[in-house]
Every structure is written in structure tokens, then in C-alpha cells.
Amino acid sequence: MTRVLLAGFSGDEALSAAARAAHGRNYRILNSFTPYPVDGIDTYLDLRPSRIRTAMLIGGFSTAAFAYALEYYSAVIDYPYNSGGRPFNAWPTFMLVPFAVGILLASICGFAAFLFETGLPRLHHPLFDAAGFERVSQDAFLLALVCPETRDGLQDAILWLRRVGAQTVDEAEL
Amino acid sequence: MTSAVISRDAPDATPQHWITPAGRDIETVNRLISAPLLENGSFAWRAWWIGFAISIVLTAVMVVSIVWLFIEGIGVWGINSTIVWGFAIANYVWWIGIGNAGTLISSMLLLMRQKWRASTNRFAEAMTLFAAAIAGLFPILHLGRPIYFYWLTPYPNTMTLWPQWRSALIWDFWAILSYILFSIIFWYVGLIPDFATIRDRAASRRKRVIYGALALGWRGSARHWRAYEILHLTLASLGVPLVVSLHSVVGMDFAASLMPGWQETIFPPYFVVGAMYSGFAMVVCLAALVRWGFSLQALITRRHFDVMAKIMLAAAIIMGLSYASEWFTAWYGGERADRSLVAFEFTGAYWPMFAGLLFCNVILPQAFWFGAVRRCVIAVFAIAVTINIGMWLERILIIWNTLSHDYLPSMWRLFFPTIWDWLLLFGSLGLFALMFLIFVRLVPAVSMHEVRRLAAEEADR
Numbered sequence: 001m002t003r004v005l006l007a008g009f010s011g012d013e014a015l016s017a018a019a020r021a022a023h024g025r026n027y028r029i030l031n032s033f034t035p036y037p038v039d040g041i042d043t044y045l046d047l048r049p050s051r052i053r054t055a056m057l058i059g060g061f062s063t064a065a066f067a068y069a070l071e072y073y074s075a076v077i078d079y080p081y082n083s084g085g086r087p088f089n090a091w092p093t094f095m096l097v098p099f100a101v102g103i104l105l106a107s108i109c110g111f112a113a114f115l116f117e118t119g120l121p122r123l124h125h126p127l128f129d130a131a132g133f134e135r136v137s138q139d140a141f142l143l144a145l146v147c148p149e150t151r152d153g154l155q156d157a158i159l160w161l162r163r164v165g166a167q168t169v170d171e172a173e174l
Numbered sequence: 175m176t177s178a179v180i181s182r183d184a185p186d187a188t189p190q191h192w193i194t195p196a197g198r199d200i201e202t203v204n205r206l207i208s209a210p211l212l213e214n215g216s217f218a219w220r221a222w223w224i225g226f227a228i229s230i231v232l233t234a235v236m237v238v239s240i241v242w243l244f245i246e247g248i249g250v251w252g253i254n255s256t257i258v259w260g261f262a263i264a265n266y267v268w269w270i271g272i273g274n275a276g277t278l279i280s281s282m283l284l285l286m287r288q289k290w291r292a293s294t295n296r297f298a299e300a301m302t303l304f305a306a307a308i309a310g311l312f313p314i315l316h317l318g319r320p321i322y323f324y325w326l327t328p329y330p331n332t333m334t335l336w337p338q339w340r341s342a343l344i345w346d347f348w349a350i351l352s353y354i355l356f357s358i359i360f361w362y363v364g365l366i367p368d369f370a371t372i373r374d375r376a377a378s379r380r381k382r383v384i385y386g387a388l389a390l391g392w393r394g395s396a397r398h399w400r401a402y403e404i405l406h407l408t409l410a411s412l413g414v415p416l417v418v419s420l421h422s423v424v425g426m427d428f429a430a431s432l433m434p435g436w437q438e439t440i441f442p443p444y445f446v447v448g449a450m451y452s453g454f455a456m457v458v459c460l461a462a463l464v465r466w467g468f469s470l471q472a473l474i475t476r477r478h479f480d481v482m483a484k485i486m487l488a489a490a491i492i493m494g495l496s497y498a499s500e501w502f503t504a505w506y507g508g509e510r511a512d513r514s515l516v517a518f519e520f521t522g523a524y525w526p527m528f529a530g531l532l533f534c535n536v537i538l539p540q541a542f543w544f545g546a547v548r549r550c551v552i553a554v555f556a557i558a559v560t561i562n563i564g565m566w567l568e569r570i571l572i573i574w575n576t577l578s579h580d581y582l583p584s585m586w587r588l589f590f591p592t593i594w595d596w597l598l599l600f601g602s603l604g605l606f607a608l609m610f611l612i613f614v615r616l617v618p619a620v621s622m623h624e625v626r627r628l629a630a631e632e633a634d635r
Contacts, residue, residue, distance in 0.1 A: 012630060035200065035371075036627035037399035045396055052404045056412075070328060074336035083340055096345040096423060100352035103416045107359045107409055114363070114405045118398050121390035128393075134374040136394045137367065139200040139626075 003147040004030055004174045005157060006130060007166035008140055012038040015141040018164045019044045027157065028146040030174055033127075033136040052113040059109025064102030068094060130172040144174055191632045192290045193625070197472030198633040200626050207368075207622045208375055210468050210614060221467060226611050232604020239597040240315065248318050250594045256587040257577040261595040262316040264570040265602060267424055268452065269309035270350070271445075271565065275453015276302025277357050278417045280364075281410035289631075290481060292624035293473045296368075297464055297610075298457045299361045300617070304609040305456075306354050308602050313346065315598075342426045349420045356416060360409050366392050367402070367623040421449040428572060434511040435576040438503065444496040451489035451535075452565035458482050458558040460610070462551055464619050473625055476549045483548035486561065490539035497536070511581050518579045519571070523588050527567050528575075534564025 009015040015038060022029055023044045032041050075081070076088040083090075115121065127133055136142060145161070148154050161169050197203060209216050243250055253260040276298040283291035314323045326347040328337055337344045369389035376382045392398060425445030428436045458479065465474040504512035519528050538560055541547045548554065574589050613619070 013634070032396045033394050034396070034399065035394060036367075036623045036630070037403055038396070041396050042400050047397060047400065050401060050404050052401060053408055056408055060412075071339045074328060075339055079334070079336050081338075083338070086340065090340055093340045096419065097339065097348045099419060100345075100348045100416065103412045104352035104356050106412055107356050110405050110408060111359050111363065114401050115390075117401045120366075120392065120398075121387075123386060123391045125391060125393060137370040137374045137392070138204050 001126070001173050002030060004144040004172055005147055005154075005161065006033075006133075006168075006170045006172045007143045007145065007161040008132065008168035009143065009165060010141070010167060012036075012141060014165045015143055016040060018143055018161070018166065021164050022143070022145060025160070027148075030144045030146050032144065033133070033140070033142040035137060035139055035141070038141070050117060052110055052117060055113035056106040056110040060102045060106030063105035064098035067098040067101050071097060126173045131170055132168060133172075144172075147171065192293070192475065192477060193629050193632050194472045194475055198629045200629060203473065203625050203629050204371060204375070204622060206468070206470055206473060207618050207620050207625065208372055211372055211616070211618065212375055212377070212381070217468070222611060222615070225607060229604045229607035229611060232601050233608050234601075235597050236601025236605055239594050239601055242594060243315060243598075244320070248316065250592060252589050252591040252595050254587055254589070256580070256585050257574060257589040259316075259573045259577065260589055261570065261591060261599055262312045264566065264573055265599055266309050266312035266316075267445075267569045267572075268566045269305045269312070269602065269606075270424055271421065271449035271452045271569075272456045272562075273302050273304075273306030273309050273353075273453070274417050274421050274446075274449035275457060276300070276305075277353075277360060277413045278450055278453065279457060281360070281413035281417070284407070284410045285414065289628050290478055292628045293470075293475075293478060293620055294457060294461055294482075295624070296361075296364065296617075296621040297460050297614070297619045298453075299357065299364070300610065300613045300619075301453075301456060301460055302357050303354070303361060304606050304613075306350065306357065307609075308606055310350050310354065311602075313343075342423060342430050345423045346427060349423045353416060353420045356409075356413065360406075360413060363402070363406055363409065364621060365617065366390060367394065368618045368621060370394065371622050372618065418446055421446045424449075433576050433580060434509070434515045435500070435504075435572075438500060440496060440499055440503075444493075447489055447492045447496070448565060448568065451486065451493060452562055454482055454486050454489065455558040455561035455565070458486070458554055459562070462555040462558075464614065465551070467614070468619065470620065473620060476551060479551055479554045480545070480548040483542040483554050483557075486539055486558070487542035490536055490542075490561075494536040497532070515575060515579050519575050522575070522579065524571060524574055524578070528571055531564050531567040531571060534560045535568060538564075 007018065009018060012034065015032060015034065019029055019032065019041055029044045031045065032038065034041075071094045072089060075090070075094075080088045082088075132140060133142075143166075145157065148157050158169050191198075197206070248262075251260050251262065276295075279298045280291060280295040283295070314320045317323055325335070326337055326344060366389055369385050370392035373382055373385040373389050376385060422442035422445065425441035425443075429438055429441035431437060461474055461478065461482070465471060501516050504516045519525070538557055541553070541557060547557075578588055579586060
């Protein structure tokens with residue numbers, strides 16, 4: 001749990017401008033909360049590279065390989081069946097099933113990785129108690145700065161946020 | 175309802191915008207889209223209840239015709255020993271075509287950065303799910319012994335049998351199964367932020383709990399959005415090849431045979447375009463209904479209909495070229511059976527339907543060359559309905575013409591549909607309508623977060 005200052009802005013541009021300025025003043029930006037994705041905001045946060053696509057790649061290809069191996073085992077080893085003189089390992093016709101299930105499992109792995117990375121499902125979070133947080137999913141743009149430790153620093157930060165256009169500034173736990 | 179309703183003479187979207195001036199405000203977007211779920215009193219719901227009653231009756235008709243089919247067997251249909259495929263397979267191809275378009279529209283337009291998709295992708299994806307689910311029923315119903323449909327899966331069994339991987343029908347099974355499950359994931363991921371909006375706007379505890387659970391605790395943080403965007407975009411880029419492969423496989427069900435008219439290499443791409451075509455036509459119909467029913471004129475503008483009509487026009491031309499290439503290859507190939515089949519298409523017993531097909535799919539949509547037609551919602555809706563009828567005629571004629579006019583003249587017979595054929599067809603339409611009507615009452619029919627973003631962008635301009 002970190003104490004943060006939640007500053008509310010009127011729109012995505014005001015939020016981005018404030019984030020840029022805060023970054024320049026060495027305030028630590030912990031997160032932002034917006035009703036739609038705001039371009040470029042991640043550059044001011046220290047986020048680890050996302051593993052979602054890696055998970056999808058691994059899940060997709062390993063499933064496709066498994067599906068092909070199953071086809072090969074059944075059609076070549078376990079039940080070889082001469083269908084009009086075609087080769088037992090008729091690879092062009094075997095491609096479709098690995099392709100389709102590969103994409104399916106890639107999407108399932110992607111969804112699992114998405115849940116892992118976002119920490120969802122987490123139905124309750126202390127932030128939901130913060131004043132006005134229910135507007136985030138509608139029309140509020142919040143920037144979460146780590147609270148300065150000293151009392152003066154905190155006052156300065158609040159005044160500074162007001163100056164760069166914050167309409168509301170509240171303290172919250174994050 | 176609210177002040178956000180746009181009167182008929184309000185300005186429409188300009189060439190630079192996709193949302194009318196009245197809709198370019200985030201809270202208006204929220205209110206317009208969530209009203210059907212949260213502000214029950216703001217709509218009369220009369221049309222909804224009438225539609226619901228009709229679709230319940232038709233769904234009951236479908237259930238009865240399926241039960242009768244299970245009791246009596248597929249002999250209740252008009253199929254015979256020559257025309258072994260009938261309505262069921264045509265319905266399957268038609269529904270799966272419609273089912274293709276939602277994901278295709280949503281993911282392809284996302285990758286192409288077509289921002290207007292924001293107003294249409296949600297119900298297009300819902301349409302996909304429902305249509306693909308209905309489509310998947312028909313081959314199973316046609317099995318004759320539907321209880322054994324699971325034999326299509328490779329599982330350890332006492333018969334030591336395996337599926338025949340070289341068969342296009344097995345590919346079908348896997349393609350549809352993967353596609354439906356994929357589409358559910360794609361749809362749900364897009365819905366998570368919108369469920370959060372409904373959770374936060376809902377007044378009743380019951381709604382907050384249900385939508386809160388569906389939203390998984392979404393907080394709209396930068397981390398969430400980044401993960402969301404990465405997943406959504408990657409899913410979209412996987413969705414396009416999956417959709418194309420799905421309908422190509424349906425095309426191969428026909429193309430990989432030896433029957434006259436069913437051995438053409440053009441079938442896979444031609445089926446994909448046909449699917450996109452009928453799907454777009456269905457999206458247009460649903461867009462017009464959603465726009466009218468929920469007063470969304472601010473978000474689904476005439477400009478949306480204009481661009482969708484252009485896409486349908488392009489598809490109509492490609493369909494015309496595909497038909498022409500079939501006739502050309504039959505003539506140029508010189509095979510007697512193929513030439514005889516084309517002659518049968520134009521002059522045989524089914525010619526009025528064939529003429530109707532060409533009229534609905536190729537000739538009538540040429541009206542979309544005119545801007546005035548494209549921007550008239552009623553005209554676009556009417557043409558879209560005829561396109562769907564034309565595409566169904568195409569699906570049934572692909573089956574009837576070839577099977578009725580095989581190599582051996584002694585086998586030539588015609589198909590006469592029975593009452594059960596018709597009941598199952600219209601019953602499936604009822605089931606689709608039922609699922610769609612339930613969907614618009616429980617789920618935001620338009621993607622709120624995407625339209626919010628678009629509205630904010632357009633407000634700045």
C-alpha cells in the first residue's frame with residue numbers, strides 16, 4: 001500500500017500534460033485512471049514489458065504442434081488408412097486443425113496472461129472507496145502521484161497539481 | 175427520453191466526423207449507451223416486447239421442428255437420394271457467413287484503424303456469436319444420428335477409431351469450434367471496461383453486483399489499459415486469418431468434391447467475400463434497428479451507413495465477377511457436364527430463383543453508386559435485407575443446382591422443400607432475434623469506451 005495523491009483532470013490532454021510536467025519535476029507517477037486508454041501515458045510509469053504476446057505465441061505454437069502430432073500419430077502410426085493412395089502423412093490437409101486450435105489456444109493463453117498482468121479478477125480494491133473513483137469508468141481522468149513524505153512536500157505537491165490544472169486532489173491508498 | 179435525443183433535423187456527422195455534434199460529449203455517450211440497461215423508464219419497450227413475443231414463438235417452432243426431426247429422422251425434410259443436402263446445409267452456410275462478418279468487421283477495421291467501427295463493432299460481434307452458434311447446429315441436425323456428433327473429436331474410444339483428418343467436414347468442426355470460442359473471448363475482452371461503466375452507474379445493488387462481477391474489478395488504470403490494448407489488438411490480428419480460414423473451409427466443403435460446379439479453386443475466396451457481404455448486410459439491418467430502437471442517431475450516423483454501403487457495393491461487384499468466372503470456366507473448360515450445369519442454372523427449373531439471386535446480390539446493390547441512396551437509412555436497410563435474401567438463395571442454389579444436375583441424367587431430380595424445412599429456417603431466424611433482443615437489454619449494444627475516446631477526439635477537432 002502506498003499513499004498517493006489522486007488528482008482529477010478535465011480530459012486526456014490535461015492529464016497527459018500534467019503527467020509530462022510531473023515527470024519533469026521528479027514526482028513519481030504511480031498510475032493513471034481513465035475512462036479510455038490515453039496514448040503515451042505509459043512512458044511516465046515504470047511498467048515492466050508485457051508478456052501477453054509471448055504467452056500467446058507459446059500457447060498457440062505449442063497447441064498447434066500438439067494437434068499436428070496427434071494427427072500424425074493417429075493417421076500414420078495408430079490407424080494408417082489408405083485413402084485413395086494419398087500419403088499417410090498428408091501434411092497439407094493436416095494444417096487446418098493445428099491452425100484453428102492454435103489460434104484458439106493463443107487467445108485463451110492471451111486472456112489468462114491478461115488476467116495475470118492486470119491482477120484481475122479482483123472485485124474489491126481500496127481505490128473503489130476513494131471519493132469520485134466511480135467516475136473513472138465514465139468521465140474522470142485521475143493521475144496518481146506518490147505522496148511526498150514531508151508535510152511541506154505534500155502541501156507543495158497539492159498546490160502544484162492545482163496549478164497544472166487539477167480540478168480535485170485527494171489522498172488515497174493504492 | 176433524455177435531452178441527448180437527436181431530433182430528425184439535427185445536423186448529421188460532417189465529412190470530418192463520425193459522431194454528430196450532439197454526441198461529442200463523454201457523458202452523453204455514457205448516457206445514450208447505458209440508458210437501455212439502466213433507465214428502464216426512458217423507453218416504451220413496446221417494439222421490443224412485440225419482437226420478443228414473435229421471436230419466442232419462432233424459437234418454439236424451431237424447437238418443435240427439431241424434436242420432430244429427432245423423432246422421425248431427416249426424411250421429414252425435402253432431401254432425397256439425389257439431393258442429399260438441402261436447407262440444412264444452405265442454412266448452415268448462410269448463418270456461418272453472417273457469423274463471419276462480426277469478427278471480420280471488428281478486427282479488420284481495428285487493424286485498418288477505421289475509427290467508425292467503434293459504433294458498430296459490439297453488436298456486430300454479438301451477431302457473430304449468435305449466428306455462428308446457430309450455424310453450428312445445422313450440420314449436427316443433418317447428421318441423421320446427431321447423438322454421435324462427438325465422434326468428430328479425437329478421444330480414446332473402445333472402437334479405436336480416429337477422425338479422418340483429410341476430410342473437409344472435420345476441418346469444419348474444428349474451424350467452427352475454434353471460431354465460436356475465439357469470438358466469445360474477443361467479445362468479452364472488449365466488454366470488460368463497459369461492464370465497469372455499467373457497474374459504476376447502476377443504482378440497484380443487484381445490477382452493481384452482477385455487472386461488477388462481469389467487470390472483474392476493472393479500474394481503468396494505465397496498466398489495465400495497456401494490457402487490454404495489447405490483448406485486443408493481438409486478438410484482432412489473429413481473428414482475421416481465423417475468419418478467412420473458417421469460411422475458406424466452408425468453401426472447401428464444396429470445392430474439394432468431384433461434382434460439376436463443385437470443383438472450383440475460386441470457392442474459398444469467393445465464399446469469404448460472400449460471407450463478408452451477407453454479414454455486412456446483416457450488420458446494416460441490426461445497426462438500423464439499434465439506432466432506431468435506442469435513439470442512437472448521434473452515434474450511428476448516416477455516414478456510417480454510407481461507408482457500409484460502399485463496402486457492400488464493392489462486395490457486390492466481386493460477387494458478380496465470381497459468378498461470371500464460374501460461367502466462364504465452365505465454357506472455357508469445355509467439360510460437357512459443367513456447361514450443361516450453367517445452362518441448367520439459367521434455364522432449368524430453378525431459374526426464377528437464380529434470376530432473383532443475381533438481382534438481389536449483383537444488380538440491386540448497384541444503387542449504392544448514388545450517394546443519396548447510401549445516405550438514406552431506409553433504402554440501405556431495404557437493400558441489405560434483399561442482399562440477405564439473395565445470399566440465402568445463392569447458398570441453396572449452390573446445393574440444388576449441382577445436386578439436381580449431376581453427371582448422370584437418370585439421377586436428375588428436383589428438391590421440393592417440406593413444411594419442416596421452412597419451419598426450421600424461420601425458427602432459426604426467431605432464435606437469432608431472441609438472442610439479439612436479450613443481448614441489447616443486458617449488454618451495452620455499442621462499445622462505450624471506444625465511442626468515448628472517439629467522441630473526445632472529435633470534440634477537440
